[in-house]
Every structure is written in C-alpha cells, then in structure tokens.
Amino acid sequence: MLEEIVAGGASALGISLPQGAPALYRRYYERLTEANRRFNLTAIEGEDEAARLHFLDSAAALKFAGLAGKSVIDVGTGGGLPGLAMKIAEPAMELTLLDATEKKVAFLASLTEELGIPCRCVAGRAEELSRQPEHRERYDAAVARAVAELRVLSELCLPFVRVGGKFLALKAAASDGEIDAARSAIAALGGNISGIYEYTIPGAGILRRVVVVEKTAPTPEKYPRRWSAMVKRGA
Ligand code: SAH
Numbered sequence: 001m002l003e004e005i006v007a008g009g010a011s012a013l014g015i016s017l018p019q020g021a022p023a024l025y026r027r028y029y030e031r032l033t034e035a036n037r038r039f040n041l042t043a044i045e046g047e048d049e050a051a052r053l054h055f056l057d058s059a060a061a062l063k064f065a066g067l068a069g070k071s072v073i074d075v076g077t078g079g080g081l082p083g084l085a086m087k088i089a090e091p092a093m094e095l096t097l098l099d100a101t102e103k104k105v106a107f108l109a110s111l112t113e114e115l116g117i118p119c120r121c122v123a124g125r126a127e128e129l130s131r132q133p134e135h136r137e138r139y140d141a142a143v144a145r146a147v148a149e150l151r152v153l154s155e156l157c158l159p160f161v162r163v164g165g166k167f168l169a170l171k172a173a174a175s176d177g178e179i180d181a182a183r184s185a186i187a188a189l190g191g192n193i194s195g196i197y198e199y200t201i202p203g204a205g206i207l208r209r210v211v212v213v214e215k216t217a218p219t220p221e222k223y224p225r226r227w228s229a230m231v232k233r234g235a
Pocket of ligand 1 (some may be wrong): 104125144156
C-alpha cells in the first residue's frame, strides 16, 4: 500500500518524513490518477509504481542537497515532479513549479491548494521566464527530471539560480555520455559539476543519479538562447 511504501522507502533512504506526509502522497496519487484520465501527465500506473518511481525517486534527491529554507524552482514539472514530492518530504522548501503546458499548471494550482501546500505555480517556457528579472538568478536551487538531456537542461535551469546556489538534475544511472557532453556548456553558463550521486530506489532496485551543479558565476546575458538554437547539436 502506497503509505507504507513511501514511509518504509524514505527510511531506507535515510529521509525522515514529516507526520502526515504518507497521507499527502496518497491524496496526490489519487488526484494524479484522476487527472491522468483527462490528459496525459504520467506514464506510470498503479500506486506501487507511483510511490517508488515518482515519490521516492524525487524525495531521494533531498539527500544530496540541504533544501530546507531554500527557494527552489522545478523546471518542466509536469505533474509536479520532482518538486512537489520533495516539498511533501521537506515542507520548509519555498517551491515554484514551472511548466510550459497551461493545463498542467492549472491542475497543479488546484492540487496544491486542495492539499494545503503553499506553492507558486507558473505557466511558461523556461527559456523565456528566466529572462525576466522576477525569475533570473532568483532561486537558491533549480531541480528537474525527464525534461531534456543535461546540456540543454542546464541552459533551461542555470539562469534561474543565483550565484552560490545549485541545480540538481535527476537522471538515469546510464548518463555518463550526456554528462560529458554537457560539461563545456555548464561552464559557459556559470556552473560546475560538484557531484554525481547514485542511489537505488527502495523496492524497485533501480539505480538512479543526481547530478549536482554549483552556480559559481553569473550566467552571461546571451543565455538562454532560443529553444531551436539550444537543441542544435554541438552548440
Ligand atoms: N518532470 C516531470 C515531467 C517530465 S515531462 C516528471 O519527471 O515526471 C517534461 C515536461 O517538461 C512536460 O510537462 C513539458 O511541458 C515540460 N517542458 C518541456 N520543455 C519545457 C520548457 N522549455 N519550459 C518549460 N517546460 C517545459
């Protein structure tokens, strides 16, 4: 049952969940499943899979960065992952959920209100929003999962992060190639990979990675570029 899987899995990961978190994950799962019938939010079906591959996978990233009291933006959050699942485990995070699809953002706004989780939900493209003074270099951390390869993802995420902050990319274990391909782009954006951490999702036996990028210098004005320029290979 979902509540037991998240509670047991979190303790296996060394994360202590606040009281009430398992019940919030249950309600989150139910609203996600219901919304999934109306529009596609996630390919994962069933509560065991959602508990492990969504909620525990997201919460695990907290082990590699202290985010309590920090402002965090989840870029390309879709159904709220990893950001909302992280905030349920660490409520002291000040969270912004960003997605390009308006109906997903409308779902997240109603979901977080219903769950009583304070959170800002923003619709728009990352490469446009991070040019606005309200968002540029305004966050202590950016997080992202399953949005783009690391080279492109770094250009979407690092402009949001203040110098001294960090960007966490949740990735598959088999990501050496995309990490190497991203190194020079990350340096040009003012970042530096400070750690690559591996963990196993409890009960699923799946090896995952969190790539931690420190923001060491301001992102030059010319970034982010337009999407078409960003995704061009070798750019
Ligand atoms: N992070 C979620 C969703 C991954 S699907 C998860 O792990 O389950 C990728 C999401 O990124 C989609 O919801 C899509 O709308 C969003 N997205 C893709 N490119 C984007 C961009 N440039 N700016 C903002 N959102 C983007």
